[in-house]
Amino acid sequence: xxxxxxxxxxxxxxxEREVEARLTLxxxxxxxxxxxxxxxxxEHGVCGACTVLIDGRxxxxxxxxxxxxxxxxxxxxxxxxxxxGELNVLQQAFQDHHGLQCGxxxxxxxxxxxxxxxxxxxxxxxxxxxxxxxNLCRCTGYAGIVAAALEAARRLRxxxxx
Amino acid sequence: MKPAPFDYHAPRSIEEAxxxxxxxxxxxxxxxxxxxxxxxxxxxxxxxxxxxxxKVEGLxxxxxxxxxxxxxxxxxxxxxxxxxxxxQHCPLLREALSHVxxxxxxxxGTIGGSLAHADPAAEQPTVCAAHDAVIEIASAxxxxxxxxxxxxxxxxxxxxxxxxxxxxxxIPLWPAGHGYSFHEFARRRGDFAIxxxxxxxxxAPDQTVRRASLTLCGIxxxxxxxxxAEQVLTGKRFDRGVAQAAAAAxxxxxPVSDIHASAGYRRHLAEVLAFxxxxxxxxRCSARI
Numbered sequence: 187x188x189x190x191x192x193x194x195x196x197x198x199x200x201x202e203r204e205v206e207a208r209l210t211l212x213x214x215x216x217x218x219x220x221x222x223x224x225x226x227x228x229e230h231g232v233c234g235a236c237t238v239l240i241d242g243r244x245x246x247x248x249x250x251x252x253x254x255x256x257x258x259x260x261x262x263x264x265x266x267x268x269x270x271g272e273l274n275v276l277q278q279a280f281q282d283h284h285g286l287q288c289g290x291x292x293x294x295x296x297x298x299x300x301x302x303x304x305x306x307x308x309x310x311x312x313x314x315x316x317x318x319x320x321n322l323c324r325c326t327g328y329a330g331i332v333a334a335a336l337e338a339a340r341r342l343r344x345x346x347x348x
Numbered sequence: 349m350k351p352a353p354f355d356y357h358a359p360r361s362i363e364e365a366x367x368x369x370x371x372x373x374x375x376x377x378x379x380x381x382x383x384x385x386x387x388x389x390x391x392x393x394x395x396x397x398x399x400x401x402x403k404v405e406g407l408x409x410x411x412x413x414x415x416x417x418x419x420x421x422x423x424x425x426x427x428x429x430x431x432x433x434x435x436q437h438c439p440l441l442r443e444a445l446s447h448v449x450x451x452x453x454x455x456x457g458t459i460g461g462s463l464a465h466a467d468p469a470a471e472q473p474t475v476c477a478a479h480d481a482v483i484e485i486a487s488a489x490x491x492x493x494x495x496x497x498x499x500x501x502x503x504x505x506x507x508x509x510x511x512x513x514x515x516x517x518x519i520p521l522w523p524a525g526h527g528y529s530f531h532e533f534a535r536r537r538g539d540f541a542i543x544x545x546x547x548x549x550x551x552a553p554d555q556t557v558r559r560a561s562l563t564l565c566g567i568x569x570x571x572x573x574x575x576x577a578e579q580v581l582t583g584k585r586f587d588r589g590v591a592q593a594a595a596a597a598x599x600x601x602x603p604v605s606d607i608h609a610s611a612g613y614r615r616h617l618a619e620v621l622a623f624x625x626x627x628x629x630x631x632r633c634s635a636r637i
Contacts, residue, residue: 188355207356229350230386234452243455249385253356298452319537320450
């Protein structure tokens, strides 16, 4: 079995691994790096639970091979909180607005909204709903997630004094 | 692990990539991976060698020369969606991209990958058909240019041979002020279109149709230019009645029937979406002398 050595930054920490070409980034994160916050749902790019940031852009980690992110910077849900036991603004808004029930889709939701709020600090509800079409939630009916996203955007704008 | 084992190659140049494809058995090009990797995860396809184009120099980029928009095959859909050149010169492509998957897949997916995959419902090939794009294809045997009409050959099959690589897409531009519109119907936003319609119109100041292009997707194995409807429009003064007559002309199609929709429903959607696309394209025309 042909393997390749890869080196990547995950949440600011450098990892070097020898991987099989067919290993997905999702499986690398979960099985090799013990970062199990990234969830694996459909494994064909539909559900969005495995969404991570690759070089600052959201991507399906189930549709990306680990060998493709050699030299890249990956951010997972574990990289969001400022410190152990704390929540960032978006995560706190999810808690406040009941943006999760079972929690399975939450990591993907958070990564998708992290990108949105970075690129568009004042999104409309329809812009929030448009990016969330790429993340399925079977519990909440999305209302709490949309409310949390809009509230997080508001809090971040206040925090940044704009 | 989901996919069957394969060897991974990351060439740095077109020559190196073409050399790999010419010498390896059962090799497949990986672009953005948003269609190929699901098929690998399902083991619909089992590949021995993946040739990843991500590190090949010079395959991504957007440029306008004269009346041609040239897009490198590895240009990510997200970069096209936010490109000022695309918005200014080829707004139909920009509008169509908003229907392509989701932001998370457009971040990785490429225009060349979508063309080479050739899903019957895909929006980017539909824009290529509407604009009479030319596809540039390279191999160790040289480079050739294929008009889009000869590119889509059959279901998920293109003119690209196993040792060839799509390297660029050249889109002949319509004059400034032309009208454009892309409409599609899908069960959920971002899903595959059941039917889509792309319209381009060039209207004279008195609303006479100088040139019309109408293309449907989701009907057959590839995008379909509705030449009969285009003939109905050309030379006429555009109004609601002419748009309805052109849309009615698309009912002659014989759509596919599958689990998602019957042929009859697709035919109905085709007429409705063709009308809406023509109506909106006309409304966006800013007349020029």
